[in-house]
Each structure stands twice: as C-alpha cells, then as structure tokens.
Amino acid sequence: DLMLPDLDGLTICQKLRGGGEYVPILMLTAKSSEIDRVLGLELGADDYLTKPFSFPELLARVKALLRRAEALSSNRDTPIGQEHITRGPLVIETGKRRVTLAGQELALTAKEFDLLLHFARHPGRVFSRGQLLDQVWGYGHEGYE
Numbered sequence: 233d234l235m236l237p238d239l240d241g242l243t244i245c246q247k248l249r250g251g252g253e254y255v256p257i258l259m260l261t262a263k264s265s266e267i268d269r270v271l272g273l274e275l276g277a278d279d280y281l282t283k284p285f286s287f288p289e290l291l292a293r294v295k296a297l298l299r300r301a302e303a304l305s306s307n308r309d310t311p312i313g314q315e316h317i318t319r320g321p322l323v324i325e326t327g328k329r330r331v332t333l334a335g336q337e338l339a340l341t342a343k344e345f346d347l348l349l350h351f352a353r354h355p356g357r358v359f360s361r362g363q364l365l366d367q368v369w370g371y372g373h374e375g376y377e
Contacts, residue, residue, distance in 0.1 A: 245259070246275055249342070254326065256300070258280070258297055259272040259279070259281070261281075261283065262283045276342045278342070300368075324349055329342075331348065347368050350367060
C-alpha cells in the first residue's frame, strides 16, 4: 500500500528491490492516478491494482505474479537472486536488478529490466506481442497481432 502510516509503499518497494532476492511485488492502493501507477511500476512493482478491486481480479494478478516468479526460478542451478547473465559487453545482475553495458550502469525501469532479462535468457528467440505480455507482464492476451 502506498499510504502506510510509518513508511510508504514506494520506499518499501525500493528496499525490496535493493535486496539480494527477487520478490514479486503487487501495489494495492487507493491512489489511482496515472502518475501514481507509473511511479509504482518504475520503482519496482511488478503490478499495480487500485481500490476498490474485485477479489477474482486480485487473485488472477497474484497467480500471474507467482507464475512469473516460478518461471524465473525453475530449472536453474544458480539461485535466482544471485544470477549473472553476460552477453558480450552487457552484464545483468538479477539479484541487484542491475545492468551494465561496457562497464557503465544503465538506468532501467522495472519492466525494461524484466524485458531485457527475458530476452537475455532466451537469446535468438523471437516472441510475439502476446507471448511477451504473458511471460513478462503476466497478462493473458486477447487481441490482434
């Protein structure tokens, strides 16, 4: 929640993202303006849901977050929070959610990081928009390609 009495949700989100392990984060708040949603996602939330909400939607979003977290951690020898992926001059540190290119740190939003990580884990693969929406954003896809 963004409006906690002692510490706001954005600060908690940043602290969780600064830790060593990946933790799925869903912001659940009454703040519904576009700037609040964008800020929450850019500071590390995986999803954002505003009050009032329906329980089935909340449940679907939590399941999607858990699916993505499971997909990230399955079939890995290295714990997900300690993984380093190197592709030429590009280095991705998953636990720190840090990316460097030729030694220079890149400033990425949470979704930019997730998308880059997805591509780095699947080199040479081509994904449809629907696949990316499902695998990176966790949304079911219904629409035109």
